[in-house]
Amino acid sequence: MMQHRPHTTVVLAMSADGKIADIRRSPARFGSKADKTHLEKQIAASDAVLFGAGTLRAYGTTLTVSHPTLLEHRTREGKPLQPVHIVITHSANLNPGINFFKQPVKRWLLTTTGGAISWQGRSEFEQILVLETPTGKIDTPAALQHLATLHITRLVVLGGGELVASLLELNLIDELWLTVCPLILGGTTAPTPVEGRGFLSHLAPKLQLLEVNTVEQEVFLHYRLQQPAD
Numbered sequence: 001m002m003q004h005r006p007h008t009t010v011v012l013a014m015s016a017d018g019k020i021a022d023i024r025r026s027p028a029r030f031g032s033k034a035d036k037t038h039l040e041k042q043i044a045a046s047d048a049v050l051f052g053a054g055t056l057r058a059y060g061t062t063l064t065v066s067h068p069t070l071l072e073h074r075t076r077e078g079k080p081l082q083p084v085h086i087v088i089t090h091s092a093n094l095n096p097g098i099n100f101f102k103q104p105v106k107r108w109l110l111t112t113t114g115g116a117i118s119w120q121g122r123s124e125f126e127q128i129l130v131l132e133t134p135t136g137k138i139d140t141p142a143a144l145q146h147l148a149t150l151h152i153t154r155l156v157v158l159g160g161g162e163l164v165a166s167l168l169e170l171n172l173i174d175e176l177w178l179t180v181c182p183l184i185l186g187g188t189t190a191p192t193p194v195e196g197r198g199f200l201s202h203l204a205p206k207l208q209l210l211e212v213n214t215v216e217q218e219v220f221l222h223y224r225l226q227q228p229a230d
């Protein structure tokens with residue numbers, strides 16, 4: 001039976017050849033101002049954002065809501081100005097000196113018993129959530145169910161490809177926004193929206209196209225994940 005979990009939306013920008021970063025795994029700063037606005041709008045509509053440690057290591061920061069209209073809207077809805085920013089990592093091997101830890105947001109760490117050790121009793125993370133499988137991996141379905149009990153109703157996943165793959169494998173994604181940006185990054189090792197082991201085509205998650213918006217040179221694709229029973 002389906003357990004209660006947050007409504008989960010992935011938001012990613014990619015090159016026209018389907019890469020979310022270049023071969024150096026540099027931060028993806030190739031989106032336009034319109035793409036940044038789109039991303040900020042999605043973040044503003046969430047109770048929490050979730051990203052993998054690889055994404056945090058690449059950027060060193062997280063995107064906060066700054067547009068006055070979006071902040072006003074959150075206040076009117078009785079929400080805190082910023083959603084909670086949640087990092088998922090088995091190792092929790094993160095540099096405490098990065099700017100992320102100075103940003104005015106609530107930070108939660110979703111990790112393993114081993115990962116939690118070095119962050120306990122410190123101020124960087126407001127909450128450290130440990131939900132493990134018997135083999136010591138993060139129990140992601142249980143973690144999302146736990147988030148729902150903490151009033152996280154809408155979750156936005158900001159990448160990267162490894163996290164998105166793990167969520168897709170467990171059928172934990174409801175919607176996907178992909179911005180197709182007008183450049184080609186190429187490179188067999190450059191990351192794509194979905195890493196992991198991949199899906200055989202007859203078992204691939206299927207999408208329903210909800211909308212397509214074109215703004216200047218970029219295309220914003222909005223999909224819904226079809227559930228197996230659809």
Ligand SMILES: NC(=O)c1ccc[n+]([C@@H]2O[C@H](COP(=O)([O-])OP(=O)(O)OC[C@H]3O[C@@H](n4cnc5c(N)ncnc54)[C@H](OP(=O)(O)O)[C@@H]3O)[C@@H](O)[C@H]2O)c1
Pocket residue numbers: 011012013014019020021022024025026027028051052053054055056058059088089090091092093138140158159160161162163164166167191195
């Ligand atoms: N274009 C865009 O919109 C966009 C958005 C985000 C990121 N990016 C790019 O994507 C690249 C980073 O991607 P990435 O493939 O490294 O992916 P990632 O998912 O951000 O990071 C992978 C790491 O996150 C942790 N992780 C991910 N899923 C997990 C899970 N289910 N359970 C436990 N830990 C999990 C693990 O950390 P530990 O190893 O610490 O256990 C894993 O090694 C960067 O180059 C970045 O620039 C692009």
